Amino acid sequence: MTDLTSLPPLPDDERVLLLLGLLTSQERHGYEINDFIERQLGCVIDLKKATAYQLLDRLEQHALIASHTVQHGARPTRKVYRLTEEGHAHFLKLLAAQLRHEEILIVPGSVSIMFCEHLPAAERLTALRERLTKLEARVAIQERLLELPELTGGVKLSTARILALTRADLEWLRGWVGELERGEVVP
Amino acid sequence: MTDLTSLPPLPDDERVLLLLGLLTSQERHGYEINDFIERQLGCVIDLKKATAYQLLDRLEQHALIASHTVQHGARPTRKVYRLTEEGHAHFLKLLAAQLRHEEILIVPGSVSIMFCEHLPAAERLTALRERLTKLEARVAIQERLLELPELTGGVKLSTARILALTRADLEWLRGWVGELERGEVVP
DNA sequence: TCTTGAATAGTCAAATTTAACTAATTACAA
DNA sequence: TTGTAATTAGTTAAATTTGACTATTCAAGA
Numbered sequence: 001m002t003d004l005t006s007l008p009p010l011p012d013d014e015r016v017l018l019l020l021g022l023l024t025s026q027e028r029h030g031y032e033i034n035d036f037i038e039r040q041l042g043c044v045i046d047l048k049k050a051t052a053y054q055l056l057d058r059l060e061q062h063a064l065i066a067s068h069t070v071q072h073g074a075r076p077t078r079k080v081y082r083l084t085e086e087g088h089a090h091f092l093k094l095l096a097a098q099l100r101h102e103e104i105l106i107v108p109g110s111v112s113i114m115f116c117e118h119l120p121a122a123e124r125l126t127a128l129r130e131r132l133t134k135l136e137a138r139v140a141i142q143e144r145l146l147e148l149p150e151l152t153g154g155v156k157l158s159t160a161r162i163l164a165l166t167r168a169d170l171e172w173l174r175g176w177v178g179e180l181e182r183g184e185v186v187p
Numbered sequence: 188m189t190d191l192t193s194l195p196p197l198p199d200d201e202r203v204l205l206l207l208g209l210l211t212s213q214e215r216h217g218y219e220i221n222d223f224i225e226r227q228l229g230c231v232i233d234l235k236k237a238t239a240y241q242l243l244d245r246l247e248q249h250a251l252i253a254s255h256t257v258q259h260g261a262r263p264t265r266k267v268y269r270l271t272e273e274g275h276a277h278f279l280k281l282l283a284a285q286l287r288h289e290e291i292l293i294v295p296g297s298v299s300i301m302f303c304e305h306l307p308a309a310e311r312l313t314a315l316r317e318r319l320t321k322l323e324a325r326v327a328i329q330e331r332l333l334e335l336p337e338l339t340g341g342v343k344l345s346t347a348r349i350l351a352l353t354r355a356d357l358e359w360l361r362g363w364v365g366e367l368e369r370g371e372v373v374p
Numbered sequence: 375t376c377t378t379g380a381a382t383a384g385t386c387a388a389a390t391t392t393a394a395c396t397a398a399t400t401a402c403a404a
Numbered sequence: 405t406t407g408t409a410a411t412t413a414g415t416t417a418a419a420t421t422t423g424a425c426t427a428t429t430c431a432a433g434a
Contacts (some may be wrong), residue, residue, distance in 0.1 A: 014298040015298075021302040046293050050384090075381090102296070105356065110232065111201040111202075119286065127283055127286040131288065134288075154304060169348070240415085262413090263397080266413080
C-alpha cells in the first residue's frame with residue numbers, strides 16, 4: 001500500500017467535499033463531473049476543469065475514490081470514478097465539519113465602493129446605476145434558475161442561499177443609489 | 188524607459204485598485220499598507236502580505252507608483268511609495284470600470300448545504316444550529332465594527348455592504364433551520 | 375457530402391498565491 | 405533586567421490554479 005504520509009496532503013475544503021459528494025449517488029467519469037459543475041453549479045462554486053482533474057488524481061492516491069476505464073465505441077476511453085468506503089467515511093466527516101463551520105463572507109466589488117468618493121458625483125451615479133441594472137438582471141436570472149425542474153433538492157437549496165445574498169446586495173445598492181439621487185450623501 | 192510590453196501584465200482587479208487607492212491620499216510604506224489592510228479591511232478583501240509586496244513591485248515596474256527609501260533611527264529602511272500621475276489616471280479608469288462592473292457572488296459554505304441531506308436529521312440540525320450561533324456572533328462583531336469612529340467614509344460604506352450580505356445569510360439560515368425544526372422539510 | 379460545432383477526455387507550461395522564514399528594534403510586564 | 409510580544413520590512417521556496425492546448429468522435433444542418 002502507498003505511504004499516505006508521503007503523499008501531497010488533501011485540502012479540507014469545499015472542492016474535495018464537492019467531488020466526493022458527486023460520487024455518493026453514482027459513479028461518474030471526469031467529463032461528466034466537470035460538465036455537471038459547469039452547468040448546474042456555476043452559482044455555487046468556482047472550480048475549473050484542470051483543478052478538478054488534479055483533485056481527482058489526488059483523491060485516488062489517497063484511496064478515497066477508485067477508478068476504472070471504460071470504452072464506448074471508438075470514443076476516447078473514459079475514466080470512471082467511484083467512492084470507496086474510506087471515501088464515504090471521509091465525506092461524512094468533512095460534511096459535518098463544513099456544515100458546522102462559519103466563515104467570513106468576502107465578496108468581490110467592495111473596493112470600488114470604498115473609493116467611490118474619488119469619482120465626480122455625476123460619473124459615480126452613472127456607474128452605480130449601471131451596476132444596479134446588471135444586478136437586477138442577475139437576480140432575475142437566478143430566480144428563473146430556481147424554478148427549473150432539473151435542479152435537485154440540494155442544488156436548489158444552495159442556489160436559494162445565493163439568491164438571498166444577491167437580493168440583499170441589490171437591496172443595499174438600491175438604497176444607497178436612492179440616497180445619492182436624493183442628494184443625502186453628497187458632501 | 189523600460190519596455191512595458193515585456194513586463195508581466197498587471198491584473199485589472201480589486202487588489203490593484205486597492206493599492207493605488209491607498210496611495211491617493213498619502214505616501215505610505217509597505218508595512219503601513221499591509222497593516223492597514225489587515226486591521227481595517229479584514230472584512231472587505233483578502234490580500235496577503237506577500238501578494239501585496241509582489242503587486243507593489245509590479246506597479247512600480249509599470250511606473251504607476253514610485254518609491255524612495257527612508258531611514259528611521261536604526262530601524263530597517265522603509266520603502267515609501269507614492270502614486271505617479273500615470274498611476275492616478277489608471278486609478279480613476281479602474282475605479283470607474285469596477286464601480287460599473289457587476290459579478291456573480293460566489294461565497295463559501297454552499298457545498299455542505301448542498302449535500303446536507305446525506306447527514307442524519309439530528310446531526311444535521313445540531314450542525315446547523317452551531318453554524319447559526321457563529322453567524323449571529325459574526326453579525327454582532329460587524330455591527331460593532333461599523334460603530335467604530337476610526338472607520339473612514341469609504342471603508343464604512345463597504346463594511347456596511349458586507350454587513351447587509353452577512354445579515355441576509357443569517358436570515359436565510361434562520362428561516363431554514365426554523366423549517367427543519369418544525370419538521371417542514373424532513374422527508 | 376462536407377463542414378461546423380458540440381461532446382469527449384484530458385495535459386501542461388506558466389502565472390499566481392501564500393506559508394514560512396529572516397532579522398533587527400522597541401515597548402512593556404514580571 | 406530579562407524575557408516576551410509587537411513593530412518593522414521584507415524574501416523565497418513550494419504549492420496551487422488555470423488558460424491554452426491537443427485529439428478524436430459524433431450529430432446535424434447546408
